[in-house]
Amino acid sequence: xxxRKLAMAWAAGCGGCEVAxxxxxxxxxxxxxxxxFEFWPVALDFKLKDLQGLxxxxxxxxxxxxxxxxxxxxxxxxxxxxxxxxxxxxxxCACWGGIPGLANLTTRERILARVFKEIPSVENPGGVLPxxxxxxxxxxxxxxxxxxxxxxxxxxxxxxxxIPGCPPRPETIWEAxxxxxxxxxxxxxxxxxxxxxxxxxxxxxxPPAAITELARVQHTNxxxxxxxxxxxxxxxxxxxxGGCGARCIKANMPCRGCYGPxxxxxxxxxxxxxxxxxxxxxxxxxxxxxxxxxxxxxxGLFYRFCLPASILGGSxxxxxxx
Numbered sequence: 001x002x003x004r005k006l007a008m009a010w011a012a013g014c015g016g017c018e019v020a021x022x023x024x025x026x027x028x029x030x031x032x033x034x035x036x037f038e039f040w041p042v043a044l045d046f047k048l049k050d051l052q053g054l055x056x057x058x059x060x061x062x063x064x065x066x067x068x069x070x071x072x073x074x075x076x077x078x079x080x081x082x083x084x085x086x087x088x089x090x091x092x093c094a095c096w097g098g099i100p101g102l103a104n105l106t107t108r109e110r111i112l113a114r115v116f117k118e119i120p121s122v123e124n125p126g127g128v129l130p131x132x133x134x135x136x137x138x139x140x141x142x143x144x145x146x147x148x149x150x151x152x153x154x155x156x157x158x159x160x161x162x163i164p165g166c167p168p169r170p171e172t173i174w175e176a177x178x179x180x181x182x183x184x185x186x187x188x189x190x191x192x193x194x195x196x197x198x199x200x201x202x203x204x205x206x207p208p209a210a211i212t213e214l215a216r217v218q219h220t221n222x223x224x225x226x227x228x229x230x231x232x233x234x235x236x237x238x239x240x241x242g243g244c245g246a247r248c249i250k251a252n253m254p255c256r257g258c259y260g261p262x263x264x265x266x267x268x269x270x271x272x273x274x275x276x277x278x279x280x281x282x283x284x285x286x287x288x289x290x291x292x293x294x295x296x297x298x299x300g301l302f303y304r305f306c307l308p309a310s311i312l313g314g315s316x317x318x319x320x321x322x
Contacts, residue, residue: 004060004181007039007051008090009080011073012100012150013066017091018042020167024174034181035060051079059084061180063163067093067100067308068151072144081157086188088180089153092166095191096260096268097308099166101150102300104307104314108148152309160188166258166305168192169244193243197262201242202249206230211279214294217254228254229279234301238262239272258305267311269302 010018022028037044038059039051062084068074081087092098103111112129116122134141153159163176176192179185194201209230217233228235228249235254237246241262248255261268280291295301303310 001183003033004035005038005058006035006061006063007037007054007059007080007084008042008063008065009039009051009076010042011064011066011076011094011153012069013091013093013098015042015065016167017065017093017165020091020165020170020173023170024177025170027170027174031177031181034177048076051083054083056082057085061086061088063088063090064094064153065090067097068153068156069100069103069147070144071147074147074151074156077153077156086160086180086185087153087158088161088163088176089159090163091168092164092258092260092305094153095162095164095309096306097150097152098305101152101306101308101314102304103150105299106315108146112146149314150308155308160190161186162189162191162260164191164193164241164259165244169247171245172243191241191260191263193241193259195263196242198237198240198242198244198246198249198255198259202227202237202246204228204249209279212291214291216294216296222252224252229276234272234276234295236268236272236302238275239268256301256304260306261309268306269299269310269312272302 008018008021024031038054039046041047062080064077064080064087066073068077089095093100097104116129117124117127130143130146132143132145134143161176161180163172165172168176172192179192199206204227205225206227207230209227211230211232213232214234215232220231220233222228222231222233229238233254235249236257237249237255239262240255240257241259244259246255257268257272261271299307303312307314
């Protein structure tokens with residue numbers, strides 16, 4: 001079988017997904033036997049013009065990590081889609097918006113004001129903000145437009161495959177590589193990882209329980225054998241896609257949901273809120289409010305990796321009072 005032609009690009013993300021490819025270890029040598037990289041600027045000396053110069057549909061697979069925050073990243077997503085027969089959303093940010101998606105809790109204007117005017121380390125007496133076009137003696141300089149919202153890859157263009165994780169664990173990456181570059185790749189749309197939620201692969205005992213208190217993990221002496229939710233610690237396993245091997249849970253830390261929504265639940269946060277409501281013991285309203293005070297950052301907890309892809313999408317920002 002001829003080598004497959006691949007491209008990998010990086011949008012609004014931390015770069016951890018790209019590094020995770022190297023975490024496959026010596027298997028990356030097998031990857032190079034199966035595929036030819038036509039564009040991978042984080043690892044090899046490629047320029048954008050190299051991708052632009054490829055014929056449309058030339059690539060077997062284009063992989064994009066990171067969410068879409070700027071006009072340049074949106075153009076890159078469309079370009080990679082045009083050059084690729086199949087497009088892969090690689091990692092939580094591309095799939096569901098990831099942690100950059102929490103920026104949808106505020107507005108573009110508030111972000112720019114905070115970063116360029118308000119933080120103590122910035123000296124900007126003129127209150128200058130970035131502009132898409134600046135004229136200088138040598139000509140015009142261009143910056144990408146900072147978009148109003150963070151978007152997922154499939155909110156910008158059609159996506160064939162999802163590889164979950166922040167970052168995807170090496171086993172998930174290699175499963176995807178092996179299947180996609182094999183003779184019979186799964187029919188799109190397809191998401192890698194398990195079709196069941198993380199609880200299905202969690203090794204902890206899960207007796208029926210009604211919890212009366214919520215606790216933060218750093219304030220709790222956790223039993224390593226019992227379900228974390230049953231101990232009052234919010235673990236997003238009930239609402240999260242399996243396939244990560246429950247590594248956080250095995251380290252006595254709760255799942256934070258980086259593999260995205262479980263197959264049967266479209267909105268990960270809403271699913272988890274429902275699961276939590278089902279185990280909270282009925283009590284007086286005042287007591288319930290006291291219990292819920294332990295939810296210091298509900299959106300950051302329930303929608304940490306999926307806010308742009310959720311029903312909410314972000315906050316409705318009210319105008320500031322003058």
